[in-house]
Amino acid sequence: VCFRLGLAFKARFSPKQKVIVRRDRSLGGKEVIVGTTRDHHHPRTNSSALDNPLSLSATPPNLANKTHYPRLHVRHELPKWWPQQLPQRNTASVFDSEYYQTKANRLIKGSFFRNLSTLFPAIIDNRLGGKDFSEEDIIQLRQICRASGVRVSIDTTNTRDSLYRAAVELVLNVCCRASINSTNVQIDGEDAREFLAGLAENIGLDNIRASRMVSAGVAARTRFCFLQAWAFEMQSKHTEAVSELSKICLIHGIFPPGKSSPEMEMVARGLEKILKVEQRELLMATVVGYCNCSEEIRTSAAEALG
Incomplete structure (x- = not known):
């Protein structure tokens, strides 16, 4: 009995809370409790969580001023x-x-x-x-x-x-x-x-944005040529397959993607879902064996094949 009286006494003099209600359109306009707020006579002391998750105004000003997040400088x-x-x-x-x-x-x-x-x-x-x-x-x-x-x-x-x-x-x-051996x-x-x-x-158009569009275009064309080359291989059209792979070498020679480029990584992720490992290895072997290209181009082609 004393315990219940203590709880009642504590509840009577504890900080009052008001229910925050909002209407949810997805529920046909029904009222939904989204949080609670204490009476203004009893300021908030616990900053570990918000009573109202939809409101950020309850954050103490001193905490906001002391919190510093390091900025990520993208080059x-x-x-x-x-x-x-x-x-x-x-x-x-x-x-x-x-x-x-x-x-x-x-x-x-x-x-x-x-x-x-x-x-x-x-x-x-x-x-x-x-x-x-x-x-x-x-x-x-x-x-x-x-x-x-x-x-x-x-x-x-x-x-x-x-x-x-x-x-x-x-x-x-x-x-x-252009011809296979074209450099310009x-x-x-x-x-x-x-x-x-x-x-x-x-x-x-900003140069950075323009270069990204070019890189995206090179990646899309690389993916297309690899898939087209494999389609020709499936039809036993080896000459046409080599021609498609030569286009990749030519494009990568003019617009080199660069080592570990994110565009070639995305191409590799896409091709992994379509071509098996042995199929991609065959395409890479064809690039090395039939396409007269530099080591840098072979590296970018290998990155595109994963």
Whole structure:
């Protein structure tokens, strides 16, 4: 009896708690208890847990001020293949910058006449119409900006990124069509790496972000070529399989992924779910035996195969 009286006495003079209720739409608007709060006359002394998990205001100010979390500094660097400096073209005395600026903007947002006879649709208009970016549009945009030094402004980030990804696909397609022993693939008379770096500058895309898109494109193409090569091997088309693997060596020679790159690691994780160990070993043996590539390229190919 005394014990019960003690509990009742303690409950009477203990800090009062108020129930915090919220309506849950997923339960049809029913009220749900989400926590409790003590009366303001009895401040909170235990900071190990919150009475109301949805509120952070109950954290003591002195604790918040004394808590310091070390910042993680992520180092962002451009890949080694990214051009340090683009060639400077002194064309100010030949080209009218204002004229070419207007021409480039119309290529992006409006339309203009080419060769005074053919209506050339704008890149953005085509995109809004459900059409993909054409290689001709991208090459001409880079040609105008390279010759005059002008830049274009694209309204939305998604459209700008989509345009650049299409340019990456264009460059990779040209690389795949080049001869096996090619070391310098050009787009409209310009080195492929300078083409992508220059286009990123022309459309106002950050170099770090642009290089990541290129690395992602190289990884996707690497995965595709490995799977295509194995499909040819299954059909006993060894020559075609070697051709697909040679494309990987060529692309990795122009845009080397770098040692232990996260992109190649993701490719390896994806291929592990599709190809068996002996199948991947066969592809790697084909790369070593038939593709005339450097040790660095063989290493990146091995990392992609896991």
